[in-house]
Amino acid sequence: MLPIISAEGLGKTYRISHLTRTESYRTFREELMRKPARLWQRAKNALHGGAVLAAETSEDIWALRDVSFSIDAGEVVGIIGRNGAGKTTLLKVLSRITEPSAGRVTVSGRVASLLEVGTGFHPELTGRENIFLNGAILGMTRADIRERFDEIVAFAEVEKFLDTPVKRYSSGMYVRLAFAVAAHLEPDILVVDEVLAVGDAQFQKKCLGKMREVSGREGRTVLFVSHQMGMITSLCSRGILLEGGQIAFDGGAAEAVAKYYTRSDGAPFAVDYTKLAKAVGDQFATLQQAWIEDANGQRTGEIDIRSGFEIRMRYRLHDKSPKSPAPQFHLYNAQGICAFATVGEPPTEMVEGVYESRCRIPGNFLNNDTYFVDVALAYYHAGVHVSFHERGALTLVIFDPIEETLNTRSRRGYSGPVGGIVRPQFNWETVRAS
Amino acid sequence: MQQRRSQRSALVIEPGSLARLLWRDLWSYRELFFVLAWRDVSVRYKQTIIGVLWAVMRPFLTMVVFTVIFGRLAGFPSEAGAPYALLVFAALLPWNLFATSLADAGNSLVGNSNLISKVYFPRLIIPAAAIVTSLVDFAVSLGILLGLMVWYRFVPGWQLLLLPLFTALAALAAFGPGLYLASMTAKYRDFRFIIPFALQLGLYISPIGFSADVVPEKWRLIYSLNPLVGVIDGFRWCILRGDGAFNWQSLLTAAAVTAAMLWLGFRRFRDTEGTFADVI
Numbered sequence: 001m002l003p004i005i006s007a008e009g010l011g012k013t014y015r016i017s018h019l020t021r022t023e024s025y026r027t028f029r030e031e032l033m034r035k036p037a038r039l040w041q042r043a044k045n046a047l048h049g050g051a052v053l054a055a056e057t058s059e060d061i062w063a064l065r066d067v068s069f070s071i072d073a074g075e076v077v078g079i080i081g082r083n084g085a086g087k088t089t090l091l092k093v094l095s096r097i098t099e100p101s102a103g104r105v106t107v108s109g110r111v112a113s114l115l116e117v118g119t120g121f122h123p124e125l126t127g128r129e130n131i132f133l134n135g136a137i138l139g140m141t142r143a144d145i146r147e148r149f150d151e152i153v154a155f156a157e158v159e160k161f162l163d164t165p166v167k168r169y170s171s172g173m174y175v176r177l178a179f180a181v182a183a184h185l186e187p188d189i190l191v192v193d194e195v196l197a198v199g200d201a202q203f204q205k206k207c208l209g210k211m212r213e214v215s216g217r218e219g220r221t222v223l224f225v226s227h228q229m230g231m232i233t234s235l236c237s238r239g240i241l242l243e244g245g246q247i248a249f250d251g252g253a254a255e256a257v258a259k260y261y262t263r264s265d266g267a268p269f270a271v272d273y274t275k276l277a278k279a280v281g282d283q284f285a286t287l288q289q290a291w292i293e294d295a296n297g298q299r300t301g302e303i304d305i306r307s308g309f310e311i312r313m314r315y316r317l318h319d320k321s322p323k324s325p326a327p328q329f330h331l332y333n334a335q336g337i338c339a340f341a342t343v344g345e346p347p348t349e350m351v352e353g354v355y356e357s358r359c360r361i362p363g364n365f366l367n368n369d370t371y372f373v374d375v376a377l378a379y380y381h382a383g384v385h386v387s388f389h390e391r392g393a394l395t396l397v398i399f400d401p402i403e404e405t406l407n408t409r410s411r412r413g414y415s416g417p418v419g420g421i422v423r424p425q426f427n428w429e430t431v432r433a434s
Numbered sequence: 435m436q437q438r439r440s441q442r443s444a445l446v447i448e449p450g451s452l453a454r455l456l457w458r459d460l461w462s463y464r465e466l467f468f469v470l471a472w473r474d475v476s477v478r479y480k481q482t483i484i485g486v487l488w489a490v491m492r493p494f495l496t497m498v499v500f501t502v503i504f505g506r507l508a509g510f511p512s513e514a515g516a517p518y519a520l521l522v523f524a525a526l527l528p529w530n531l532f533a534t535s536l537a538d539a540g541n542s543l544v545g546n547s548n549l550i551s552k553v554y555f556p557r558l559i560i561p562a563a564a565i566v567t568s569l570v571d572f573a574v575s576l577g578i579l580l581g582l583m584v585w586y587r588f589v590p591g592w593q594l595l596l597l598p599l600f601t602a603l604a605a606l607a608a609f610g611p612g613l614y615l616a617s618m619t620a621k622y623r624d625f626r627f628i629i630p631f632a633l634q635l636g637l638y639i640s641p642i643g644f645s646a647d648v649v650p651e652k653w654r655l656i657y658s659l660n661p662l663v664g665v666i667d668g669f670r671w672c673i674l675r676g677d678g679a680f681n682w683q684s685l686l687t688a689a690a691v692t693a694a695m696l697w698l699g700f701r702r703f704r705d706t707e708g709t710f711a712d713v714i
Contacts (some may be wrong), residue, residue: 014712028622092711096447096554099708104448119552122473124480129473136469137553 003070004108004189004221005094010067011102012089012245013060014278063089065245067103071238073188074219078226078236078253080260083390084276086245087225088193091115094223095191109188109221112139116193118178123167123383127158127177130166134181148184155210156180166383174383183210189221194391227372227391229257230336261334269301271393281377284321285387288354289314290375292396305400305410305423307363312356313375315388319352322379325387327357330374331366332392339371339421364410367423368400452708459556467559471566474538478567489574493530497523504643513645516674517586523579524673525642525666528604531572532662533633535605538564539612540629543620547714557707561616565605572601579673591675600668603692607661610695613703621706621713641666646684655683661695664688 064086071077079087092098094105095113120137121130131152135145145152153159156177158169166174226232232239232253239256241249249259270291273280280287290313291299303309311329330341344357373396376389405411410425411418445455479486497519504510505518512518539561543550546560583590618625640662641648649657658664664684671680 027624028618029624093447096452097551098711099449099452100447101449104446106444106446108444113553115552116548120549122477124477125473129476133469133473136466137549137555141465 002108004073005105005223006070007094007103007105008068009103010064010090010093010100010105011062012064012086012093012098013062013101015060062245064093064100067242067245067247069240069247069250071221071223073109073221075238076222076224076236078224078232078239078256079242080226080229080232080239080256081242081248083271083393085242087242088115089245090242091191091193091223091225107189110139111189111191112185112187113191114138114182114185114193115191117175117182118383121166121174121178121383124165126163126165127169128162130177131181134178138182138185139187140185144186152180152184155183155206169383171380171384179207183207187220189223191223193225194227194389227374228332228336229260229334232336233257269394269396270299271390273390280390281315281388283318284379284385285315285317285325285377287313287315287375287377287388287390290373290390290393292373292394301395302397302399305364305366305368305398306405308361309363310358310360311373311394311396312358313377314354314356315377316354317350317352321350321352322381322385323350324348324379325350326378326380328374328376328378329359330376331371331396332374333369333371333421337421339366341374364425365422366398367418367420368398369421371396371398450708453704456556456558456704456707460558463555463559466555467563470559470563474563474567475570478570486574489571490578493523493526493575494578497526500526500643508644510644510648513647513670513674516588520582520586520588520674521645521670522643523582524670525640527572527575527579528600528665528669529637529640529642529662530575531568531601531604532608532665533636534568534571535565535608536612536615537629537633538568539609540615540619541626542612543616543710543714544623544626547620550714551711557710558613558703561609561612561703565609565612568608569601569605589675590673593672593675597669597672600665600672603668603688604662604665606696607665607688607692610692610697610699613699614695617699617703617706617710620710636660636662645670646681655687658684658687659691661688661691 067086067090079090081087089098091113092115093100094107095111095115097113097115118130118134120134122133125133131149132142132145136142153162156173156179158173158177161169161173166177169177222236224232224236236253239249239251239253240247241256241259249256270289272289273287274289290311292301292303293310293312294300294303295307295309313327313329315327317325325346326343327346328341328343331339333339342359344359346355346357372392373394374389374391375393377387378389379385379387400410402411402415406413406415410423500522501519504522505512510518512521542560542564543557549555549560550557582588615625615629640660646654646657646663646667664681664686665688667681667684668688
């Protein structure tokens, strides 16, 4: 049988210019000024006896390079990799949002891409209207939508609010409705980016169940990007690990996840997003840096279980940013289980500028384990708006120096593993009761 | 179901495939075009009172001002004995259609950047759908025209039946430059500042507050390079009973300029379409 997707030598370059790197978009004014600026630079170089033809100030970045694979109908493939490894670019090329710069993909079937929940939802329109709008955007025909309308509404549990504009929806209802439309897509190939991470746990489970049902029963092909390794191993049969835009591993899902972890050794405890080809964020806010800092103010990824530390993020709020963003960190362990999610409460009146949010996490709280930190910033009014959400952006290793802690309260001479995602030391009291 | 039918054909995605498959895609995404047009219209008229009021008041007030300034104060002559207010309104109709179409189409890509970066569909749909909203506003303004005709007891002739033709010409005249501007604003955001400026100039260099007959004969050809001259001549001919002779010269010039701009705008749009998701 012919593969349903086959990619040969796929490549995608982005041109990044050093002059405009900090800007999220370009202006014509800059473009006009660039030529004179360059001439001036050259003239200066010439005067100083340097090379007249200085190097260009822009460079091409390969977001994908020489990627080849083929996928058979019915396969559920997880695509994993660090940030900037090219996962989203690959999905965007497959769903035709952006054109490849080299190579080709042959797709024999209808592709629906789900890169965001509720793409195109309009706050002024009612739930009913948004179902039709979103369905059409995702590639359903009116007849399809009408046929599944009741099912979608039941799935989303919003019957009572069908004729209410979605701007009055709670964020939970908004996400549920958006998911419900997506869950009822019936393409041959479903391309899903990291969207299942929003919404409450129960609804997530429902969506996963629906996806599993769809891919199992009807032999749908699914390409799935996630940082939640638990999801990859439970949902996918095959895993493709991307590194620096190239395929580092292609095989069983569990094996790919294992490779991901072993290769992530020395994974970052500090990330500088201003160095990436594309800004992380949107029109409201862009993420600049995130890092972990120990009690002495040193940037490090290894923290003694007994001492506190800080996770910090630095971001720029743009002039259109709504008033109160909610910066947050989510910590996951290697099994993809969320240890906790914590949301900051910055001042309510924040103007345009660069901000740093710090979350102080006490010692004797996390267990000795490796944690992956999501760095996110969201706005909670008129539905959830996520400006950025970098999954597994930072890696945090909590170590327990046994020779020192063995005889302290946390171990009391016990040297084996201590269970639990966290290992807090709560206040205990032991009194004589009788 | 459409989803099943298209299953057989294999799609090859490679550099340049967007442009190659454009016509096929436009056809298969035709439904999205209607849905996006419906969205734009229903959002605009959602607050019914304000939506309709806006569409009514804007051309009406402009007409009053122009009639007073050009008809009364400057004393320009009307055409074919028609009331000056009708002369002005017959020009404001296509002008507003042109202006809102151009502005909406030009800003449409940036306004829909969330869609462009998350889903594929032929991007041409977005500016095209934006024009539909302007056509709806235009239809509302036709209601005012009707009211004016009743007020002045002015009975139009058979020429009115040709109005849709000139309406299409006005929309197409806006679509070409609209495509060009949309493509430019996607890449350079400051390009959108050009649109209101150009439209402001256009309002005065187009024969809206006055009849094109005011322009001296030897300048007429150059003057009619502005496609709105031909469109407005046509509108006045249709609405004011065409007592004045039909101006073929301005119509043909307008058609030629419109076609050339459509071609330029379309080519620019098609050549840059593949990069919209990357630059927007």
